[in-house]
Amino acid sequence: MKALFFLRHYNDIDHITPVITKWVERGHACDIVMIGKKRFDSDYRIEFLKKLPGVRLAHLQDLLSFMEFTKWRLQTLLLVRSSYNSFLGPLVKVLARLYHAKRREVTWLRTTRYLLERSFPEPGKGVVVFDWIERNSEICVEWVEILVSVARHQGLGAVSLPHGDSPHASQLIRRGEWQLKPDVSFSAAGMFDKVVVPNELCAIRFRPFMDDQKLIVLGSPRYCEEWLAKLATIMPPSPLVRSDSQLKVVIFLRKANFTTFWEEVGEVVQMVAALPGVELAIKPHTRGGWKQSLTKSAALRRLRNVTMMDDNIHSVHLLQWADVIIDLATSVAYEAIRVGKPVLAADYLHAGRSAAAYFMPDAEMRCRDDVYEKMTGFLTNGCASYYNETQRQRFIKEMLDVPGRDVLPHYVALLESQAQGK
Numbered sequence: 001m002k003a004l005f006f007l008r009h010y011n012d013i014d015h016i017t018p019v020i021t022k023w024v025e026r027g028h029a030c031d032i033v034m035i036g037k038k039r040f041d042s043d044y045r046i047e048f049l050k051k052l053p054g055v056r057l058a059h060l061q062d063l064l065s066f067m068e069f070t071k072w073r074l075q076t077l078l079l080v081r082s083s084y085n086s087f088l089g090p091l092v093k094v095l096a097r098l099y100h101a102k103r104r105e106v107t108w109l110r111t112t113r114y115l116l117e118r119s120f121p122e123p124g125k126g127v128v129v130f131d132w133i134e135r136n137s138e139i140c141v142e143w144v145e146i147l148v149s150v151a152r153h154q155g156l157g158a159v160s161l162p163h164g165d166s167p168h169a170s171q172l173i174r175r176g177e178w179q180l181k182p183d184v185s186f187s188a189a190g191m192f193d194k195v196v197v198p199n200e201l202c203a204i205r206f207r208p209f210m211d212d213q214k215l216i217v218l219g220s221p222r223y224c225e226e227w228l229a230k231l232a233t234i235m236p237p238s239p240l241v242r243s244d245s246q247l248k249v250v251i252f253l254r255k256a257n258f259t260t261f262w263e264e265v266g267e268v269v270q271m272v273a274a275l276p277g278v279e280l281a282i283k284p285h286t287r288g289g290w291k292q293s294l295t296k297s298a299a300l301r302r303l304r305n306v307t308m309m310d311d312n313i314h315s316v317h318l319l320q321w322a323d324v325i326i327d328l329a330t331s332v333a334y335e336a337i338r339v340g341k342p343v344l345a346a347d348y349l350h351a352g353r354s355a356a357a358y359f360m361p362d363a364e365m366r367c368r369d370d371v372y373e374k375m376t377g378f379l380t381n382g383c384a385s386y387y388n389e390t391q392r393q394r395f396i397k398e399m400l401d402v403p404g405r406d407v408l409p410h411y412v413a414l415l416e417s418q419a420q421g422k
Contacts, residue, residue: 001028001127004119008036008139010043011163012131015220017045018227019161021052022408023415027056031119033063035139044314053294063118064111071107076140080224083151093159112147116154123154127419131163132195133342135185148191148340157418160192161411165220165331165399166201173329173351174257182208193418199399201355216414220400222335222339224407231316238317245305246277247378250322251316252332253294255285259351260328262293266300267367268326268349271304272375283309283318287332323383326371329354337395342386344374359395362388 005020008012023030032049034057041059050057061069076098086215102334120126128151135142148158171180187209189195195210197203198220221227242248254260273280280303284295300306309318315332319325325343327333329352333343337356345357346365349356357364363386365371401407 001416002120003028003030003129003415003419004115004126005030005032005129006048006131006139007032007034007040008131009040012036013040013045015162015164015222016129016131017049018221018224018230018408019411019415020049021230022412024052024054026412026416027054028412028416029251032057032060033115042238042276044234057399064114068107068111072111072143075107076143078104079140079142083388089338095096101142105146108143108146109150111143112150115147116151116156120154120156123156125155125419127157127159127415129159129161129415130192132160132186133188133191135188141188144187145191152193157194157415157420158192159415159418160189160195162196162198162202162221164202165222165334165355165357166205167329167331167333168352169201169355170353173259175259184209194414196414199402201399217402218336218410218414219402219404219407221407221411222331223338223400224406225338225405228335228338228359235314235316236321239313240317240321242321243279245279247275247279247375248321248323248324249278249280249375250283250318251280251284251326252318252323252328252330253285254328254330254350258329259350261351263348264368265294265328266297268346268371269294269300269306270303271368271372272326273306275375275379277379278305278375280306281309281322282306282353283313283315324375324378327354327356327367329356334400337402339394340387341393342374342378342383344371346371355399356395359398360388360391362391 003023005016007016020030020032032055038059040046046057049055064072078099079374128148130144133139133141135141151158171179173235183205186205189206190209194216195206195214196216196218197206198218200217203217251269269280269282272278282294294300295308301308319335322341325333325336325341327343327345328350333356336343343356343363344365345354345360345363347354347357348366365374
C-alpha cells in the first residue's frame, strides 16, 4: 500500500516518524513531503527515514518550480495567523483581500494535482496523512482542505495523525483565553476521514466537532515502548558530558504564548542552583523559545552551574543526562515518566493543570517549599522510590498506552483500512 505523509516541524517529526517507520516495516511504501522550514530536513530522524526501503522524501521547495513554490508560500503567508500578528499585519490583510480565494485556488489546485499524481499515478488506493490541522495552523488550512477534497474524489483516504500528547488537563492555558467553551480552532480537523489522538485528554478538544466514528484514540506513537527502544538505536551521540555534579536538573520551557509565571520560575532556578552539588540546564522551546524573558535573564546567565541550552541539543540527550526534570506542563517529560525518572509537576509556575499532576498528584509541586524539599531529598537520599507507582502506571495506561501497549500496529492498521480505496 502507498501513503503520502506531510511533515512541517519538530512536533510532526516527533510523533509521526514512529508511524512511518512501522508502516514501511510492514512492507508498505510512502512519500514524505516536508512543508516547513528547510532546516528540519537535516533532523536525525529525517536522515533515518531517508534510508528506509520504500521511502521517498523531498521538500516541497525542491519538488515545485521556483515560481510555483513562491506562489504557494506567499499564499500561505497571507492566510496564517502569525502573519497578521507581525508589524506587516495591516498590509497582509489588504493583500489577502486583493488576492481572493478564487485566485488562490488556481495555485492550490495545481500544487495538489502535482503531488497526488506524483504519489498515486493510478488513483483509487492509498492514504494522505497530515498532522492535526487547526484553524490557526502554520500550514494553510485552505490548501489542506482542497488537497483532502481532491484526494477523496480520487478514492484516497485522508487521515490526521497527532503532533502532541496533551500536557494539560485544563483548557484556559494561554494569554487571552478567558472562556470555557469548545475551541473552534479544532473544528478544521473535521475535513479528514479519521482524526487520531493519543489519549482522552486530546480527544476532549475534538469531540464537540466530530463523532466517535471519525475520532479514534490509539495511544502515543512518540512515547510507546517500541519506538523509544528504536529511538535509542538511531539518535546521534550526545554532546553532553556527565560531570561530577551530584544532581543534574533540566527544565523544559513551553512556547511563549502559554501563560507562565516567569518571576517565580526565575526564583526557583536560583533556589535550586544555590543547593550544593546541583547542575541545572534550561531548554527553551524549539519554536519561539528565545522570546521568553527567562532566557534573557542576566542574573541566571551569571550562575556557573546553570546553562541555557541551544537548539542543537536534543531533548532526548537532556533526558538521558538529567537525574530530575522540573515540568512546566510539556509532554517532553513523558519519556522520563515512562522510564521512572523523577518529574516534578510544578503546576504553580503556570496557569494550567498539567496531565502529570492530574494523574500523579503525589508528583505535584504546589509551592516553592515543595520544590525545595524534593530537591534536598534527592541530594540526601537519591532519586529512587520517587513515584507512587499506582499513579505512574495509571498515567502510562491512560495517556500513553491506549488501548494497549501495541500502539504502532494500531496506527498502521488504521492507515491500511483507509488506504483500501473508497
